Amino acid sequence: MSLIKMDAAHKSGWQIAEVVLGIPFLIAVAVHFAAPFPLAHGILRLVLIPAGFALVAIGIGVIVSARREFGRYRQPTDPGQPTRILIRTGVFSISRNPLYLGGALVFLGIALILNMVWALLALLVSLALCHVILIVPEERYLAAKFGEAYAEYRATVHRWLGRKPSARS
Numbered sequence: 001m002s003l004i005k006m007d008a009a010h011k012s013g014w015q016i017a018e019v020v021l022g023i024p025f026l027i028a029v030a031v032h033f034a035a036p037f038p039l040a041h042g043i044l045r046l047v048l049i050p051a052g053f054a055l056v057a058i059g060i061g062v063i064v065s066a067r068r069e070f071g072r073y074r075q076p077t078d079p080g081q082p083t084r085i086l087i088r089t090g091v092f093s094i095s096r097n098p099l100y101l102g103g104a105l106v107f108l109g110i111a112l113i114l115n116m117v118w119a120l121l122a123l124l125v126s127l128a129l130c131h132v133i134l135i136v137p138e139e140r141y142l143a144a145k146f147g148e149a150y151a152e153y154r155a156t157v158h159r160w161l162g163r164k165p166s167a168r169s
Contacts, residue, residue, distance in 0.1 A: 017103045020133055021126045025107055028122035029114075037117040045115060052112030059105030065091040066098035079138055086146045088153055096159050097138075100130050135159065 040048050069090040070077045077099065091098040104127060111119030142150045156164055 017100050017130065017134065020129050021100075021103045021107055024122035024126045024129070025110070025119060028111075028116060028118040031118045032114075032116045035118075038115045039112070039117050039120065040115060048112045048115065052109040052114075055105050055109030055112065057109075059102040059107075059109060062091055062095075062098050062102030062105065066102065079134065083142075083145070086142065086149055086153060088157070093157065094163060095161050096153065096157050097135060100134065101160055104130075 038045075067077055069087050069092055072090075073085055073087055075083050075085065075087060095101050104123065107119070107123050107126065111123060139154075143154075146153075158164060
């Protein structure tokens with residue numbers, strides 16, 4: 001298999017998490033106003049609100065941590081920009097895609113806070129789009145750029161969350 005030389009993972013400005021996660025969420029909000037379909041009622045609703053806020057806080061924390069690691073190594077967070085190094089420290093030691101993970105957690109948290117089934121369905125669509133539009137091209141780019149180092153990273157850290165069993169000492 002020949003490796004394709006690429007300058008960046010993405011060539012279009014819309015190929016970012018804010019668009020891939022944001023547009024389906026906005027559509028879900030519009031659908032919710034047109035055809036409300038609440039997720040929960042009563043006591044369950046009262047449990048989902050604080051759970052949603054907790055998920056939003058965790059998601060923001062993951063995003064901030066990932067951006068700090070990018071800043072620490074002076075790397076762009078925009079997948080349309082080339083990267084010079086493979087970051088494997090901080091939150092990247094437990095997630096190969098912490099920005100997308102954080103965005104998904106924020107999305108899920110808001111869906112719970114706003115009590116919107118449509119947003120949960122939109123999140124599933126967003127995750128599928130994220131995989132196809134963002135993650136697959138980025139993985140192809142990183143494999144071509146970093147070769148064995150990226151293969152080792154993939155072998156030790158899950159795409160979304162966690163270290164693989166063989167990576168534990």
